[in-house]
Amino acid sequence: MRSLTTRLGALALVGVLGLTACSFDSDSTTGTGDGAGTLRVANPTPVVSLNPFAANSADQPTLTVVQEVFETLVVRDNGEIAPNLAESWTNPDPLTWQFALRDDVTFADGTPLTSADAKASLQALIDGKGPLAGLWATVEEIGTPDEHTLTIRTSSALGTVLSNLTLLWIAPAAKITDSAFFDAPYGTGPFKVSSFTAGQSVELVRNDAYRGDQPKLATISYRYIPEVSGRVTALTNNEIDVTWGLPPDQLTGLRGNDALTVQSFPTYANYYIWFNSSREPFTDARVRRAMWHAVDFATISGSLFDQAGTPATGPLPEAIFGAAAQNPYPYDPAKAKQLLTEAGYPNGFTTSMMWSTGCCTNGNSFADAMISDWAKVGIVVKPEELERATWLDKLLKLDWNSTMTTGSTITGDADFTLARLYLSTAKRNGYTNPALDEILLAARAELDQDKRADLYAQAGKIVWDDAVGIFPLDLSGNVVLRTGVNGFTPTPNDLPSFAGVSLS
Amino acid sequence: MTDPVTASVALGTPGPPVEADTTGDDGRPAAVPRRPRRRRLRLWIPLGVIAGYVVAGLIGPVLARYDPIATSVTDRLRPPGSRLADGSLALLGTDQVGRDLLPQIMQGARVSILVGAATLLLAGVVGAAIGILCGYLGGVVDAVLMRLADIQLAFPSILLAVFVAAVLGSSVTNVVLTLSITTWPIFARVARAQTLATKSRDFANAARTLGAGSWHIVRHCVLPAVASPLMVIATVQLGFVIVAEASLSFLSLGIPPGTPSWGTTIANGRDYLASAWWIATIPGLVLALFVVCVGVLGDELRDRSDPNLSTR
Numbered sequence: 076m077r078s079l080t081t082r083l084g085a086l087a088l089v090g091v092l093g094l095t096a097c098s099f100d101s102d103s104t105t106g107t108g109d110g111a112g113t114l115r116v117a118n119p120t121p122v123v124s125l126n127p128f129a130a131n132s133a134d135q136p137t138l139t140v141v142q143e144v145f146e147t148l149v150v151r152d153n154g155e156i157a158p159n160l161a162e163s164w165t166n167p168d169p170l171t172w173q174f175a176l177r178d179d180v181t182f183a184d185g186t187p188l189t190s191a192d193a194k195a196s197l198q199a200l201i202d203g204k205g206p207l208a209g210l211w212a213t214v215e216e217i218g219t220p221d222e223h224t225l226t227i228r229t230s231s232a233l234g235t236v237l238s239n240l241t242l243l244w245i246a247p248a249a250k251i252t253d254s255a256f257f258d259a260p261y262g263t264g265p266f267k268v269s270s271f272t273a274g275q276s277v278e279l280v281r282n283d284a285y286r287g288d289q290p291k292l293a294t295i296s297y298r299y300i301p302e303v304s305g306r307v308t309a310l311t312n313n314e315i316d317v318t319w320g321l322p323p324d325q326l327t328g329l330r331g332n333d334a335l336t337v338q339s340f341p342t343y344a345n346y347y348i349w350f351n352s353s354r355e356p357f358t359d360a361r362v363r364r365a366m367w368h369a370v371d372f373a374t375i376s377g378s379l380f381d382q383a384g385t386p387a388t389g390p391l392p393e394a395i396f397g398a399a400a401q402n403p404y405p406y407d408p409a410k411a412k413q414l415l416t417e418a419g420y421p422n423g424f425t426t427s428m429m430w431s432t433g434c435c436t437n438g439n440s441f442a443d444a445m446i447s448d449w450a451k452v453g454i455v456v457k458p459e460e461l462e463r464a465t466w467l468d469k470l471l472k473l474d475w476n477s478t479m480t481t482g483s484t485i486t487g488d489a490d491f492t493l494a495r496l497y498l499s500t501a502k503r504n505g506y507t508n509p510a511l512d513e514i515l516l517a518a519r520a521e522l523d524q525d526k527r528a529d530l531y532a533q534a535g536k537i538v539w540d541d542a543v544g545i546f547p548l549d550l551s552g553n554v555v556l557r558t559g560v561n562g563f564t565p566t567p568n569d570l571p572s573f574a575g576v577s578l579s
Numbered sequence: 580m581t582d583p584v585t586a587s588v589a590l591g592t593p594g595p596p597v598e599a600d601t602t603g604d605d606g607r608p609a610a611v612p613r614r615p616r617r618r619r620l621r622l623w624i625p626l627g628v629i630a631g632y633v634v635a636g637l638i639g640p641v642l643a644r645y646d647p648i649a650t651s652v653t654d655r656l657r658p659p660g661s662r663l664a665d666g667s668l669a670l671l672g673t674d675q676v677g678r679d680l681l682p683q684i685m686q687g688a689r690v691s692i693l694v695g696a697a698t699l700l701l702a703g704v705v706g707a708a709i710g711i712l713c714g715y716l717g718g719v720v721d722a723v724l725m726r727l728a729d730i731q732l733a734f735p736s737i738l739l740a741v742f743v744a745a746v747l748g749s750s751v752t753n754v755v756l757t758l759s760i761t762t763w764p765i766f767a768r769v770a771r772a773q774t775l776a777t778k779s780r781d782f783a784n785a786a787r788t789l790g791a792g793s794w795h796i797v798r799h800c801v802l803p804a805v806a807s808p809l810m811v812i813a814t815v816q817l818g819f820v821i822v823a824e825a826s827l828s829f830l831s832l833g834i835p836p837g838t839p840s841w842g843t844t845i846a847n848g849r850d851y852l853a854s855a856w857w858i859a860t861i862p863g864l865v866l867a868l869f870v871v872c873v874g875v876l877g878d879e880l881r882d883r884s885d886p887n888l889s890t891r
Contacts, residue, residue: 303850324656324675328854378652379676432831439836439847440655443676447650458836 111293112578114560116571117306119320121274121299126257127244128196129203133485138242139570140277140297145244145262148174148193148225149237151487151568154396156237160188160245160263161225169232169522176223182247183261183282190219195248197227209495210239210486232520234527238396238488265290265574275299291562291577310335310555316578317563319554319571322437323383326553334558339382340565342552344483345392346384346435348428348445349544351476353505356424363542364404365414366477370448371406372547379437379444384548390493390538392549394567397489397518397531401539411452423453430459430479431466436550442479473505481550485568489531490519497538506543621879625872632869636692639685647686647839651677656855672857674847684862687841690834691866694754695821699813702759706766707809711801713767714774715793725771728764736761740823744832754833758820769812770805777804807884815877818870825866841866 122140124131131137148161161174180188194217201211213233218226227236245263250256261267265287266279277297281290298315300306307325309315311332321329330337350357350366357363376384391398415423428446430438439460446456456477461469469475484492494515499507511534518530539546552569562575654663654677661669663679671680709728713721731739740761747753777783783800791799827833828842836843841862848858 304852307853322850324851324854375652378655437675440652440676443648444650444652447648447676450648460831460836 111291113294113296114292114317114573114576114578115315116295116297116573117300117309117315117318118297119300119303119306119318121301122271122277122297123273124257125260125268125271125277126203126254128199128246128251129205132200132203132205132207132242135483135485135570138485139572140268140279141244141260142264142570142572143266143279143295143574144260144264144268144282145246146264147243147245148176148240151238151241154394154487156241160193161240164237166522170229172227172229172236174225174227176225178223180263180286181284182263183267183284184247185284186247186249188245188263189222189248190225191222192248193225193243193245194219195251196245197243199246199251200243207239207242210235210242210491232522234519234521234524235486235488235490238486238490242486266295269294290574292573295573310557313557316557316560317554317571317573319552319569321553321555323379323381324437326383326555327381329555336556336558336560337553338556338563338565339551339553340567341385341392341394342483342550342567342569343392343395343485343487344481344550344552344569345387345390345546346441346479346481346548346550347390347544347546348477348479349504350542351473351478351505352507352543353473354476356418356420356426357476357505359418360541361414361418362420363544365411365418365452366449366454367404367411367542367545368407368414369411369452369454370445370545370547373406375441375444375448376548379440380548382551383436383553384550387546387549389535390544390546391484391489391531391535392567395484395487395489395492396524397493397528397535399528399532399535401536404542408452415452415454420453423455425455425457426476427457427459428477428479429461429466429469429475431461431463434463434466435479435481438479445479470503473502483569487568489528489535490515493531493534493538494519497534497543504543506541508537508541511537618879618882621875622883625876625879628868628872629876632688633692635685636689640682640689643679643682643685645679645682645686645839647678647683647837649678653677656851656858658855659857659861671861672855674844674858675851675855680844680857680861683839683844684841684865686839687844687862688865688869690751690838690840691821691824691869694751694758694824694834694840695817697755698758698762698820698824699816701755702762702816703766703809703813705759706763707770707805709763710767710770710772711774711797711805714771715778715797715801721771724767728767731761731764732768736819737823737826740827741830741832744827749832749835751834751838754824754827757827758823761823762816762820765816766809766812769808773805773808774801777801811877811880811884814873814880818873818877821866821873822870 118136118139120136122136124134124137125140127137127141127145146160148159149156150159160177160180162177164172164174167173176188176190176193182188197211197217201208201214213229213231214227215230216228218228220226246260258271259268261282263286265282265285267282268277269280270278276299279295281293300309303322303325306315306318307321307329310318311334326337329335350363352358372386376386388400389398415421428442430442435441442458446458449456470478482492495501496503497506497511498515499509499512514530514534518527518534521527521530552565554563554565554571556563559579561577561579563571563573564575566572651664654673655675657663657669657673659670659672661672663669663673667679669679669681671684673679674683709724713724740757743757743760744753747757777800778796783796786796786800824833825840825842825845828840829846831846833842834840844862845859848855851858
């Protein structure tokens with residue numbers, strides 16, 4: 076008896092010590108009066124690399140930090156492309172883009188920015204063979220006629236050059252091939268990296284050579300806190316100033332806290348459930364539509380996603396260039412039954428749905444709710460929650476029946492999602508449709524941006540009406556700030572930027 | 580796991596008196612016809628609680644129909660005692676997709692007890708067989724198998740379980756296998772020690788002199804001596820096994836999604852500790868109470884099977 080009591084007692088003691096130890100490492104360096112100081116940020120996903128040219132070029136955590144350090148030639152401002160490092164651009168012919176770079180820009184080490192740096196950066200992105208390299212597949216030649224002019228020649232007309240350039244970060248050509256450079260990189264942006272521990276923390280300090288308004292913050296300190304409850308506790312205990320990407324159920328509690336401000340905003344990200352159109356029974360569009368009609372998405376999203384999502388109007392969130400509203404699929408189990416009967420499955424069928432652990436906001440609850448509704452029309456869906464690497468492997472091999480995930484159109488341009496995932500050659504979901512391919516390729520080659528938007532609206536209609544997948548929700552982002560953090564503006568790419576932030 | 584009391588039971592030597600009031604255990608059982616009241620309570624209260632869990636696990640899911648697939652998102656995160664949309668009462672509240680927690684916990688009890696019993700049966704049979712074999716044969720077989728067991732015991736058992744579970748994948752059978760792999764050495768050691776102590780006792784030697792074969796001696800002399808300490812060890816281990824199953828399920832390496840278990844329910848409630856404490860807290864308390872009762876019962880059985888009382 077004594078041994079058991081001692082053991083339980085010791086266990087309780089360890090627990091208590093562990094809990095108290097957690098709250099010891101708080102430091103409060105916030106607020107020095109003039110608005111300068113350290114902004115303490117907790118990112119929800121780990122920053123594993125600061126190299127925006129290779130495997131992590133489309134990684135949200137990497138981009139969140141990198142955007143404070145590097146700049147791009149053009150930026151997307153309220154949906155429109157605006158000049159940044161490039162002052163202006165022209166198309167001498169449909170295959171050539173010519174950019175005039177600003178001549179008053181220097182890197183943090185004092186060397187001036189030239190077209191050679193822009194060329195080296197684009198070349199590094201293409202050679203890095205990361206997820207963004209495909210955007211530039213048709214680039215034939217990158218030219219530097221003079222120090223401040225950059226030309227990009229493509230083998231066929233490429234209408235997405237400008238939106239692709241919003242993710243091309245310009246790094247110094249002399250350093251870009253040096254992998255040690257990315258342990259503490261610097262660029263032309265408002266901050267430079269002072270220290271970086273992969274997967275754990277990043278420290279940024281003000282770049283005094285920045286050409287624009289000096290940021291009010293002296294330093295930004297990013298720390299990775301994996302558990303949601305850990306981040307919330309750190310925030311309420313004044314150990315961090317900012318975090319984002321919290322599940323909607325946590326926000327309800329935080330909204331009532333006077334020391335915190337919660338900001339929600341529309342993003343480029345949405346939820347989608349794909350069906351493997353190359354596998355029975357999903358080869359039949361009627362089955363795929365039946366899956367959609369069978370689920371009461373209005374009720375589910377109203378209960379599960381309080382202010383965290385809005386019902387989708389099309390396969391792409393509204394904030395994206397080329398998105399257009401489509402005809403909604405109402406909740407109608409009778410119609411679902413009828414479509415199943417027409418397709419030859421009057422009693423439903425058995426299938427499975429996979430997703431990766433932690434992939435999606437409220438993902439497990441959302442999956443449970445959909446599976447419950449599908450069971451009501453006779454479709455038995457087995458849940459398969461997989462570890463991310465396993466999920467990705469199966470996904471790319473098309474070894475699945477249906478899959479749930481969230482995706483972000485990080486360039487803000489419909490081409491990034493539609494042409495990357497829905498072309499027959501992409502082989503991502505087993506769906507093949509020559510008419511869709513034709514529209515998507517025509518849109519990519521179109522230089523007139525209004526005509527491109529029209530073509531993407533047509534492509535979106537095909538994807539939506541053929542129910543290649545279910546597009547239930549456009550996701551809202553959220554950022555929670557402690558009172559005293561001023562001047563934060565959310566952006567739809569869900570990469571919180573703190574250059575304009577000050578502390579009081 | 581190898582505290583002195585267990586070892587003394589196993590070796591058949593008198594252990595130190597465990598508690599001051601256990602005067603009945605000093606080698607004169609006949610002189611003390613009734614155990615003190617406290618001792619009897621220490622046996623019957625945990626037994627009663629455990630019986631309650633078994634009954635809840637057996638008939639609970641039949642009485643309160645629980646469908647792990649059916650969700651009701653409009654009823655989600657309701658506190659204990661709420662009325663649901665269909666008029667029913669959620670005595671212990673609802674989880675994050677509106678499923679009633681009470682039937683879910685009862686279903687979880689069924690899974691946990693089933694996994695615990697199956698694991699102990701498998702590990703017990705395999706462990707006892709290996710232990711008796713080692714103890715009886717001795718020599719190289721003994722050295723090899725027992726060093727294997729030692730090596731495995733030197734390894735943190737939950738770490739080993741996580742590793743094996745990650746390799747095997749998640750299913751109920753695999754959880755039983757995983758936990759059996761981590762538990763068998765404990766049974767093997769006790770069985771071996773008891774065999775060593777018994778095989779050269781007078782009655783065993785007498786049987787051997789009369790021409791009994793090894794199989795006869797193992798069956799009639801060794802096995803009865805091994806059985807009772809193994810029962811005690813099994814009771815003590817039940818608590819560990821159930822906690823290990825819950826830990827694996829918590830890490831989504833145990834019971835697959837779709838089958839409720841205490842561990843998965845606790846894991847589901849992890850993100851709602853501040854807003855909906857009941858999802859993780861109630862199954863946590865249910866699990867804790869069960870494990871404490873099993874532990875008290877195990878300790879009590881161990882005291883009662885003190886070798887001075889159960890000499891063969």
